[in-house]
Amino acid sequence: MAQNSAIEWTNATWNPVTGCTKISAGCDNCYAERFSERFRGVPNHPFEHGFDLMLRPERMEQPLTWKKPKMIFVNSMSDLFHKKVPNSFISEVFETMERANWHVFQVLTKRSSLMKRFVNTRYRDKPVPSHIWLGTSLEDHSKRSRIKHLQDTNAEVRFLSIEPLIGPPGELDLSKIRWVIVGGESGPFARPMQLSWARSARDQCTEQGVPFFFKQWGGFRPKSGGRELDGREWNEFPKVLITSKMPDRQIIASG
Template identity: 65%
Template sequence: MAQSSDIEWTDATWNPVTGCTKIGRGCDNCYAERFAERWRGIAGHPYEQGFDLTLWPSRLMQPEAWKKPRMIFVNSMSDLFHKEVERAFIDQVFDVMERVDWHVYQVLTKRSSLMRAYLHKRYGSSAVPSHIWLGVSVEDEQHKGRIDHLKQVNSDARFISFEPLLSPLHAIDLRGIAWAIVGGESGPRARPMQEAWVHQIRDACERDSVAFFFKQWGGARPKSGGRLLDGEEWNGFPWQIVPKSIIEQLSL
């Protein structure tokens, strides 16, 4: 687990799973794959296996070592709901998150229907614990259905990462969503994001009372285009869903 993170909307990362496979345009230039494959074959390196899907039982207890509350991005280098991650292992990850409840966990997936099915089976009609935030990635119009899957989860802590944003999203309904993060693609083959696409989401957030966070324009490097929209930073954060027991202790 990284004890700090360069990702603007979290404090730290926890990767009990690494590696993944591509399921949409948003995966084409995956930063995690690009990073992991640099180390393939280097004996003893955490990414000796490159970006092959790998479970790490030895990392399950890492959050317990951190006594100060943090926002923890779960599986920044994978997708917890990948179809080849066994349900029993997902259970173990959720067991840890439920028990080590002084952190906020941000679980982000592109496999929204599998997340929905898992949560329905685990929690039934009960709400997901409020310190476990549930998010989906939506990169274009084709994958907007992930938002509907997210809304079918019993939680007030729902968020969406529109990153990399690759197309306009028409008639977007964000009611029931707490937080939206928007960002352009970065890396050597970055595809440009248009300002009008960002305005569509920002305006929907304002209409539907959703916290709006603009992460970056993207480019060859994450910071190439800066992160100003209409001349200002947009750092919206859904403080209303942070459990009161830890809100004053978070470092964000």
């Protein structure tokens, strides 16, 4: 848990689950795994068990104690929809998010089909509340099926994280998508992102009227290459139904 986050598109992180397993090429150089494994075997450290999947019920109500509205990235160190996370535990996470409705929660998964199944069962008759944003992550054109899963998920605010972008994004159908984040990979084995790939994603967002956020070029460190694309920073955010919930530092964009 962190009440403040260095991630450019959020304010805080909340990790009721930690640890994960790899499912596609975008996971190859996972920053969360690299960080967690540094502490494997350290007694009483939060990551004493490295990147093994761990449920953290003691963290379940943390957002309820944060009285100032925040944008909260859910499970920055895991994937809420990992197949080994019980639906009952996921339900508790959603109950907390529903109760803490003065925050905006950003739920991001690579397991988009499992998210769709859970959400469409839980919210059979109405969409997920608009302060809970649901997103999926893809790394190149080969994972665009995740977009379709997201589009078929009963939510009001859907977003894409195209990070790390390690190949051409291909043609993107952004219907029902309210926000797109793009970023390059960081770390000692970072794979470079091509300018044409970043431009392709941005131009398709512009053409389809979807807010675009360019997080980083990446490199050995996250900020190695800066954040400018074609001479400017792209810091667009989706318009939310209750804009007073958005922290002051966020930039509101239409879409």
